Amino acid sequence: SAMFGTKVAVIGAGYVGLTTAACLSSLGHQVVCADVDREKVDALSRGEATIREPGICELVVDGLASGRLEFVLGASAAVSEASVVILCVPTPMGATGAADLTTLEFVVAEVRELLPPGCVVVNKSTVPVGTAARVAKLIDRADVAVVSNPEFLREGAAVHDFLNPDRIVVGSADRDPAPARRVADLYGKLDTSVLVTDSASAEMIKYASNCYLATRLSFVNTVAELCEYLDASIDDVTLGMGYDQRIGKSFLRPGPGWGGSCLPKDTFALLRTAESAGSDFALLRAAIETNLKQQDLVVDKVRKAVGGELAGARIGLLGLTFKAGTDDLRDSPALAVAGRLAAEGAELFGYDPGVHAPVPGVTDGVRITGTAYHAADGAAAIVLLTEWPEFRALDWARIADRLDGRSVIDTRNLLDPLVVAGTGLSYQGI
Numbered sequence: 001s002a003m004f005g006t007k008v009a010v011i012g013a014g015y016v017g018l019t020t021a022a023c024l025s026s027l028g029h030q031v032v033c034a035d036v037d038r039e040k041v042d043a044l045s046r047g048e049a050t051i052r053e054p055g056i057c058e059l060v061v062d063g064l065a066s067g068r069l070e071f072v073l074g075a076s077a078a079v080s081e082a083s084v085v086i087l088c089v090p091t092p093m094g095a096t097g098a099a100d101l102t103t104l105e106f107v108v109a110e111v112r113e114l115l116p117p118g119c120v121v122v123n124k125s126t127v128p129v130g131t132a133a134r135v136a137k138l139i140d141r142a143d144v145a146v147v148s149n150p151e152f153l154r155e156g157a158a159v160h161d162f163l164n165p166d167r168i169v170v171g172s173a174d175r176d177p178a179p180a181r182r183v184a185d186l187y188g189k190l191d192t193s194v195l196v197t198d199s200a201s202a203e204m205i206k207y208a209s210n211c212y213l214a215t216r217l218s219f220v221n222t223v224a225e226l227c228e229y230l231d232a233s234i235d236d237v238t239l240g241m242g243y244d245q246r247i248g249k250s251f252l253r254p255g256p257g258w259g260g261s262c263l264p265k266d267t268f269a270l271l272r273t274a275e276s277a278g279s280d281f282a283l284l285r286a287a288i289e290t291n292l293k294q295q296d297l298v299v300d301k302v303r304k305a306v307g308g309e310l311a312g313a314r315i316g317l318l319g320l321t322f323k324a325g326t327d328d329l330r331d332s333p334a335l336a337v338a339g340r341l342a343a344e345g346a347e348l349f350g351y352d353p354g355v356h357a358p359v360p361g362v363t364d365g366v367r368i369t370g371t372a373y374h375a376a377d378g379a380a381a382i383v384l385l386t387e388w389p390e391f392r393a394l395d396w397a398r399i400a401d402r403l404d405g406r407s408v409i410d411t412r413n414l415l416d417p418l419v420v421a422g423t424g425l426s427y428q429g430i
């Protein structure tokens, strides 16, 4: 039977940590969430969400009001009464492409002696296979179990994904069922499949899932390129493929390449892991290379659209974030394309509903405009790079008036080609 009201400590109030803390408190658990950033802790304690995610603010406010959610400064302040300690600290890509575990190891060293006897330490960060075992060694206490419990949240749908998971994966050393059950019970109210396995397999499930998704998109983007060559429609092709239940309908949309804070980092990391294991993951390497080539293909299209010479050409960009519904610019394919256009001397004006000011070191080379129409002013071409639904509803006649050239390049196949062409513009999708 499911156990509720478990005392949980969540270490890290970033994207995954805050979502985990807020959602677990909404499921009835008693949650203390720690972060090293005082301003963040203060803002959260006042009920202000520090990440942009639908539903998160309400959960934080409700959690604080119910007394089931509390924010504290520093990991040590959170763990003393916890029966489950969930580590949600960043594991960025290190210099070699492998995940950097400095923060994780630092937190483990900080709390190891403070952990109450019998508690379970859960690793939720995406970490190389073998990390749970390494953390168990670092903690080195017979009375504390270490479990791996990867998350599969999408940015922009994190609360929804947490509360409606496709599966819960729990990996424990030697598949020890007792600590695994304690962690699985945290999600007892949710109707979903629970897979209990060893910790290395749980860690691999996370990497294999993200790398599979990335490979799938590289496959689709290459089929899209072939479709252009053969005069076939990629949208119809993926629709037709998706009816096959073994393939499924989702994650088949072509674009300017995949990006974000997870797919690029995790594909590189697994490639490195394979290398260290003496194996060549040629398929994954090809998926990464194909993704870079995809950006070249977009740049080629734009160059052609402006008559072969990007130097001095004014280009309007629609969308800068790595996908719609977020303000996240990390590893954004839109910015990668922008960087290549700028390197060839194009003058870039960009509009994104999630980006209201330039971000130094990130959006350099793109002048941020307040509306899509301003991005179009005097431009030789408009390039749509992120699939914000509102771009479909733009007044394309107005854009046509303000453009200097005639080209609209839609790298997400988002717009209605007939509407755009109806204004006299020349529409090109993927």
Ligand code: UGA
Pocket: 126, 151, 152, 153, 154, 155, 156, 210, 213, 217, 250, 251, 252, 253, 254, 255, 256, 257, 258, 259, 260, 261, 262, 263, 322, 323, 324, 333
């Ligand atoms: C991804 C995974 O989807 C989550 O399951 C996982 O938990 C998360 O990484 C993580 O490891 O934390 P996310 O980074 O939020 O989630 O982004 P996705 O929605 O997966 O999109 C990734 C990229 O693929 C974006 O650039 C997006 O535009 C692109 N994409 C996605 C396509 O080009 N076509 C599609 O059909 C779907």
